[in-house]
Amino acid sequence: MRLIYLALIPALALGACKKVDSEVDSSSLPEVSVPEMSDATMKEITEKLSSDEFEGRAPGTPGEEKTITYLVDKFKGAGLEPGNGDSWFQNVPLVEISAKNTSPLTFTGKDGASMSFAERKDFVAVTYQEQPKIDVKDSDVVFVGYGINAPEKGWNDYEGVDVKGKTVIILVNDADFGTESLEGEFGGRAMTYYGRWTYKFEEAARQGAAAALIIHDEAPAAYGWNVVESSWTGPQFYAQTANGGADQTKVNGWIQKAVAEKLFSAAGQDLNKAMAAAKTKGFKAVDLGMKASLSFENEFAKKDSKNVIGILKGAKRPDEYVLYTAHWDHLGRCTAAPDGDDICNGAVDNATGTAALVALAEAFKKQGAPDRSVIFLAVTAEESGLLGSKYYAENPVYPLSKTAGGVNMDAFSMTGLAKNLTVIGKGKSQLDAYVAAAAKIEGRTPDAEPTPEKGFYYRSDHFSFAKLGVPMVYFEGGDDLVNGGKSAGEAAAKDYTENRYHGPKDEYNPNWDWSGVMADLRLYYQVGRMLAMTDTWPNWNEGDEFRATRDKSRAEK
Template identity: 75%
Template sequence: MKNKFLLTAAIAVLALSGCKKIDANNIDASKITVPEISEQIMKDVTKTLSSDEFEGRAPGTAGEEKTLAYLVEQFKAAGLEPGNNGSWFQDVPLVEINAVKQSPMTVTGPNGKAMSFNYGKDYVAASYQEQAKIDIANSEVVFVGYGINAPEKGWNDYAGVDVKGKTVLILVNDPDFGTQSLEGEFGGRAMTYYGRWTYKYEEAARQGAAAAIIIHDDAPAAYGWNVVESSWTGPQFYAQSTNGGADQTKANGWIQKSGAAQLFAAAGVDMAKSMAAARNKGFKAISMPLKASLSLENSINKKNSKNVIGILKGTKRPDENILYTAHWDHLGRCKPAPDGDDICNGAIDNATGTAALVALAKAHKSAGAPDRSMVFLAVTAEESGLLGSKYYAENPVFPLNKTVGGVNMDAFSMSGKAKNLTVVGMGKSQLDAYLGEAAKIEGRTPEAEPTPEKGFYYRSDHFSFAKLGVPMIYFEGGDDLVNGGRPAGEAVGKDYVENRYHGPKDEYNEAWDWSGVMADLRLYYRVGRMLAMSEDWPNWNEGDEFRDIRDKSRAAK
């Protein structure tokens, strides 16, 4: 009887997990008729949300209150119903920690000479601990390479060293950065989660470090120091915890590479050789004859931010759900531009994605309710580490094992129409087949992201759901433009990152070319509609890091 039971259970697990491969030949995208998607809605919502009146849409501010009220108004007008048991909102408990007084970071060398690094210009730091005063005094400094502890890979940068109470210096990205292929201990050129700054701070805390400081370098970080400075100064938001962050480091931060070079030189350690050695398995952390000190005086406020949830209920299988996600928040007030403008309006990032939720909701409503329900989820605190989507994924209004999958929208490009489209995380899930068929109808070519080393897969809200097994797809307008080809596309991307991304000049522009955005929205519509009209349960591909999680989740259903 026992063996028979196990066999029956195994068959049930396979059936529920949706483990069959989705055959693109069985997906008929031509059956989906795309209704008019309103360009005017896109313009109006983007312009309104990114206006100075909304103060950069930081969580916990008057800008949030205006954003929430406006989104409810827009969701209602689009024909959605409240998505959380009669409410439009889901509370997301956050704590705001604002370093109102920051000391320079001083580091004393073996000769007793102190080096000083100015807050903002040379280094930034914030505390995850809910403490009014953070003091780190004469903390020993240890270079821990990439700061990775990956038992499944036999890799531990902390092996043989005790960093409790110490300050760890960490390299950004992961050891395979710079390789050209996708083969290597850490995915080759494609960044893994081990390369993200969030992981590095998490691991430093598990190791008992007092402070974790990442060495900033433009290429492996994928953005300049200006982005670090604007993102890490001012109020910082974290998820509320039962212990007030007591299990976290006292301070997490970044230091300019030029400043790190001073530290290595003062310690008599060859920086280039040490960085090269850190790329190899078996690297030994380097205890440096340096003592670091810094202090922060914090104001601490606990508050609830909110996710906004609207639903278009399905007619045949209303308990099965398709997700559309985008984050409504941005940075609020930040480091002023030379002209004194200190509002990070976040027009591209991500008023455009939030506007897309409204425009797509209205389009789907006009086409009539689909078979499955469609959930339109505008999440908070993405800029603070995907906190709103993480909270929803861990406290779902609609069970994750009844969430078929979804698409995430984050920062549309105003570069005009593209021949291709960029798929972030291409090859991970069976959702690629749906996108491939939709793209074929629209005359577009899906391509893998050209810069997987930048780790975009781990930098937007789809990742919160992927970690818990829900297949999500994240794609963007391509870089091979109809007018100007790839050189033009690359130039637009470079200009945005260098001059607008996470800065006060990410503002609405009346001269924008919306043609590429509207073409992309047709793809977002098709993919969502195909999923909502299908009976399939797409899964992660065999061998993907999230496959087992999804199989277990579906089996539990």
Template identity: 65%
Template sequence: MRLRTLALPFLALTAVPAAAQTAPPISEATLKDVTKELSSDAYEGRAPGTAGEEKTVAYLAKRFAAAGLAPGNKGSWYQDVPLVEMTAKNVSPLTFSGAGAPIALAYGPQMVIGTHRIQPHVAVKDSPVVFVGYGITAPEKGWDDYAGIDVRGKTVLILVNDPDWQQPDVGGLFNGRAMTYYGRWTYKYEEAARHGAAAAIIVHQTAPAAYGWNVVQSSWTGAQQLADSTDGGAGESAAIGWIQHDAAQRLFAQAGQSFETLAAAAKRKGFRAVALKGVTASVSFDNAIRKHMSRNVVGVLPGRTRPDNYVLYSAHWDHLGRCEAAPDGDDICNGAIDNATGTAALVALAEANAKAGAPARSQIFLAVTGEESGLLGSEYYAANPLYPLARTVAGVNMDALSMAGPARNVVVIGKGKSDLDGWLDRALATQGRVASAEPTPEKGFYYRSDHFSFAKRGVPMVYFEGGDDLVKGGRTAGKAAAEDYEAHRYHGPKDEYDPAWDWTGVARDVQLYYTLGRSLADSDVWPNWVAGDEFRAIRDKSRAAAATSAK
């Protein structure tokens, strides 16, 4: 009966936020201690399946217990997540032959290569090369870059992002400068595999990719984590990877084509794939394969009066482990900001909520594995939820908190998609702050963090970043801080704990997370996606089914 009555406000066009909670002080000591601990060299970059993971999950379980949570999985703090670690060995150059002198690209500085097939050796030999533009098949938009060509057994070269990513505003066929899922590199490989491509290679360009080659190189070299699968990835392309922009330019020129001309043509509806006449690709490598069980860490604060309704807090605990060394020889990607800070916030929120006493609804505190490898831990939980998603009211995701200092705003990723915007606005009002839309929607952040695993299954999720309008220096200073982090620390060995950090801004942001999660947990309202949103129908269906089952 309880779910039947709660379904009524859920079906309203707009969910009305409850009064914003007064956030208690967030322990700055906890934020500092957990961040410093998890990003220390002793954890070796927190890669799944390493000694660093063992230390990380044990430490988080200990901190959750000390905070006052209960184990979240039938008496256990852990949810097993089956993964496969693949490490490429003996990587040959990626060689393009058949039009002039062969172009042989070196692994690391000129190309990266890998596979989602779980097999000890991969070889692509003399595979015809086809340029497929943005590699998109979108029937609902009347767009098909694979129309009229058979790429089975061939190597496809693909542009990153959407065709209209350079549009200055939002709107249009692919939402203008706001990236859609069609623009994500993960989609490019999925679509190439569906068309039977032997190899799928993305041409890297910094602006549409939203990061430099250094990020690609550090992320794609070394051990890679994949979700385990019953068929060993048999339906995947044999090889997937990236090449540098200048290498693509040289290759196209040797084949009698202009890369820039074809890239411009690919932006227009009706583009047809172009075979690089006579050009073939070859590459081979071995894989060291290790299947292992990684773990999500799950704690719960049971609800007082509606314990079968759940509000989720999530953050990923993992990072890249050992990676491409910095000039000083440091090869540990410590991941202090990304995402020891978000994990520390999870612990601090557990402490604050437990200290305040149980809210009406249950709160789940979920530290997930494998985010850096493709949202693997959150995807596994969302596909195998410990608590039903239809009864999960909403969630708050935390990833890479800003150490730039206090800001007048927060930057909402996916602003305007759900009723949670109103809840956040009320929380911000208690601090005299505002919510801003992301200034770089072309970077596709909406698809790059763990909230997406839940959102695509209908659970309303809010994900915001620290503000870019800093109290000291305004937007100019905010932009400079973001660019400095991306250029010098993001996914590199210098994302390390700094004792000189000012935690004032982070503490205020974590108070917002508390206010959001606590208000939702003490409410009887079910937020939804706005009418017409891509996830609205999924949520309506799951909630209707939950209401029916409660009758």
């Protein structure tokens, strides 16, 4: 996932693009009736996909074969046609890399004194390079603050320092973290892509670093060390590249904040003061006067995983498309729970979203084909860095310039009915009008996400399409519950994040309350159906980071 720096394209190039630049008035959108939607479908598919039989649905495993075979059967049963010619699949070339015999991570000072830290407990480390042995030895350690190089903002944490062959220590999130407002160099409280770990590793590689280690701090990371440990150990999947990842850092990883505190103390530095300094423009990287060493061996294999694609062809404009996406994959086998359970079943994340693709397909078929074609795309390797959606977006079966927009579904809330809904990235695109219209019909309020500092807009598959210009909307069940209000919603979200997210206990529960799920599903249906019944081409709002790419795409069409 590479950040695309967008240059504005003159709007006059869009003169021939029908309605692409017009504002979308929610009151002018077509009314759509919602057929009865099957909670039986949702329950059956969610329970099946998250059963131990599917082994956590990791790409390239028997669990994948079972998953994609099952999905094709369900897509057929819903009345869809194969979405890639006569095939239901799009191959996604991946490489699986599994580290073994990982050494301790050691830091050695100028006086020869060293500190040693244990894998999993203190750090996690992987490589994107297809090399049988990774060996970082006596690499100079440099603190580079947030690791951001943003020329358009006049911000460069690497300015004046050469980190080639060195180990960089990086803060998670971006320099505005902790700001209450949405004003600031990096969107204030709202995380930008510069705050995501993906960007930080990409930039470290561009700078020539040998290793990049992010300091885990729970609040700005938005999840605990347990999530890092389960996600960054065991087999890891990456996109296949012509050079086998040779242009990447040797090591990418995370260290506990307590490890960073000991490292800075040994270097005669204060971590808290260094973190404060990193928030200011003009921050200068700090050579800690320490050397890092780490080694591990790798087993790697190239594998084709698969996106699953079904289509309901449009009745009037079949060469225009509306997209529904959800990721079918999860983490497979992971760090075991205290009871020995080591299967990350991914029931909520994202068997629920995958089940929703089928339930929506059934509803669309029941209601009859809309004007535009509707694509139902179950993507692979979201948990490995949005790799399946990224591959489709860069190698689209259906042109992105002819894709009017789309809806992404990732983890339905099992907390019951909510008075509101949470729109991730609210205010970015004209698809907000479609969400507002659907919410009004259902008597719900579309609210902006309450925790924009967590960067959810950059953490799911809609981002792969957004950065290539396709307007995508991603919303979730709200946090203001009918029973218990916001306090109950916040407590439920906290409980899921701390006890089930990316862990073995994200399992199907027969006692779940499905009322909120089905209410959300109605909204997903209405937004997609309205978009499929109009001839408008929603755009990103003026000034949004993705606007220029969409303008160019539509103009070229």
